[in-house]
Amino acid sequence: MQIHSRHRLIAAALAAISCATPALATERGQLRALLGLPGQDLTSPALPGFYTQANYQHYYAGEFKDNDGNTPVLSRDAGALGVLSAQQNSQVRADVLALRGSWISEYQLWDGRVGFSATLPLIKTALTTNLVRTSPVPPAIAPIVDGVIAGLSQANSGTESGIGDMEFAPFVDWQTDTYRVIFAPAFVAPTGDYDKDRAVNPGAGKFWTFRPVVTLAYVTENGWEFGARTTYSFNGKNSDTEYKSGQYLHSDGAVLYQIRDGVRIGATGYLIYQTTKDSGTGAPENGNKARVFAIGPSAGWQSESGSLGLEFKVMQEFGARNRPEGTIGWLRMIYRVN
Template identity: 35%
Template sequence: MPRSSSASSFYRAPLKASALVLALAAATSAMAAENGNQRYSAGIGGSDMTTPVVPGLYFQAPMVAYHASKIKGNDGKQLTNFTADPYPRAKVSIDTDTYAILPRLTYISSHRLLGAHVGVTAMLPVVKRKADFGLTTGNGTLDAGLGLAARASQMSGSETGIADLEVSPVMHWEIGDHQSVTFAPTIVMPLGDFKADQRVNTGFGDYYTFRPSVQYAFIGDGWDLGGRAVMSFNTRNKDTGYYSGKIFNFDWQAMAFVSEDIRVGVQGYFVRQLQADTVNPTPANGMTQKMLVDQQGNKASVNAIGPAVAWLMNGGEMLIEGKFIKEFGAKNRTEGQAFWLTISKPL
């Protein structure tokens, strides 16, 4: 039997809501890795990679301000507009900021193992994360009856607090007079606050990350070159059933002395997710998990480059570095820019 026009309207209303809610979910879930976050701060490696290391106690305080108003899809194009019948266009917007200080203590002993000085390092970040998501139709309005504005508001938020604790043994080899290699098999433990029903959190959830890194430095005659390769292996988040696939990071920097105390140069990084995310839906998260399932094939990637300047005070009493890094070529994640200020000091 044909449905009446009133019956058709009744059935179209849920379809409108589903189309637009899924448009919003697609934009905000297109970021691979859970909620678009990973536990390694890309760009954190800088002049510390090429600073000579001797046995002792070191303090480091990198500070970062990251902003992004773009989110890229699997094709590398910005995810801002979706067709959501019967609406001609549904515009999705994102505005996200992260402010963080990442204090680290590192101890390098005079004892050697396999020719390397051994030590230990630990870092406990303090962060403020903020994200605003929006969704409007082609005429600039939302049907309040569909609850879309509330859905966008639910995904938005601002949280401040500690993030997750990082601890690692360290092995540092000096290779001749000009080169060094450092190995740090880091374990990241869930310590920061995390709520499964919100997208913005200071912590990452109830899972662990094993993150081995290998760092190489060449200290030349007036110029330095450093690189750090990092691989992240995650367990499944018990809070959400989400598994973030393996992610490879590489930070690099090339610096030249322009005076006895000042170095200038260029820094960059690239991020490649090598394994797709997967989701085991959990009863606690229901609709959120169902929407995330559609995104589990995504793999995040991004490149970045920018200028850096470092001031070596009193021949090594303290190192202060500033840099600006601009991201490009992102896929399945945000694309933005970051200002970094890092203070490093032997104690």
């Protein structure tokens, strides 16, 4: 191969690789959602007072899924080299301590009690991106191309920890012996640590999210309990990147059975379904819509007075699109202060 031809091939390969970025739904794949957090608190009666929660989450995903549910393959036209492609074999790990304070007042609106809650997540997250070339290139330039791919993998990997984005939620809570309904016009503020030049951030970006929340629960006389918390998120545009993540539906559900006073076992799960496309700078033509489902076992205990509750659950994700697919676990403690 002549030297100048080799240089042209290298230049074409480098240009193609430099335009490639790993595939993630929403901006950098970050959803402002504590997936799978609600559980027995959906159906447990709550008296007026102040409640605190300490919720620990561990999440690990060993694979990412593209728009068709397959392992992502990044492809770019490299001119004389043809199409240059690399498979994305990546992992993500997150440890979250979500601290929540809730106050239920004696004041009533439309026969429901008025309250307020705030949730602050403390996040440590790690992303390891592994791009593996799947297309042939001339042996003379293969080491150079693979070296650039390795550099791109490293540039899209990292570990960060810090404060996440805080949710504020005024609400109205209607309760009877058999059902519970809560409505909350919630907001998520960009309080999280964020830098647009980092591959990983505790915060999702410099934008606000408005999310109406509806919680529905029903308790039967023979010990069965059914509950769901559903939100719909409207995201603003990230002022640092001019990227706007699409709207998405997020619902957490639980089916529990009280085997004895204060002890519940059952199943919990969640779904994410992005309904509108991402837009703005860098948004792909397919819209990058996220989707995932999860289900798994749950066990919980609540004191007779209702002042203390403990819960543990593990859920396996499936059906993911444009996001990681993994396993999530929660360990929760709820305490009524007064």
